[in-house]
Amino acid sequence: MELIAVIKGAWGWTGLKPDQIVGDNDFGNLMIKDETGRYWRLCPEDLYCKVVANSRAELDHLSQDQDFLQDWYMTELVQQARERLGPLRPGFKYCLKIPGTLGGEYGGDNLATISFDDLVTASGDIAQQIEELPDGAQVKLSIID
Template structure:
């Protein structure tokens, strides 16, 4: 199955970029999103122009390019694109009839940092803003807890 760029990314121009990552400021500082993947990760640009990959499922923030131009050239690398955009997972979700709609992304039911898998069954359509807020808050709460620690939490309004 071939996928289009519109199936691998989501539009977020209706959301203030600062608001989208406010629950991630503890990790990303003042970097702002320039691209959001359909599987809920984001690419952010710093004031100095560097591009970072925010991996929301595991709370990682990894430098991927020195500039926007460098980032654009890396988007031509099929191996990187497969890793960054989880093409096999998106293809499987589409085959299962789970299609993106405006304002939604494929969000984890259970974040991988909490034991969730990068499998189609662990994704659901999620509101963009709610997903970024929830994943940022959870990752902040557990960032200093040693691996393997039992974690219990309750989600409230």
């Protein structure tokens, strides 16, 4: 399935109507242009997908922000994942086994690889399930085959 369709299916509940993928990183973060020209950041490890720029000019300005760039490239975490897990195979991304939003560690034994499509789908599903929960709510993950 085309990644745009995967994004729409997994994250459409946020209001995102994806038109074009503008960029991605080794942890499957995506910069997505929607049908209205806004730019969204999909962040699987933190279970969010939100508008970060309302125009290309705003995105260009954001891309000059050093804090944003450090967060986007995730250099130290990518390096740790590469050392622990090796280089990425085509179609795969690094991920956190337990997302940071749910208390997962940013590194160590919580690092894994996953197909890009599965990462987008799983993170969107989990994010939708916890969307209405208050901060600090107890969550139980159940893995079903």
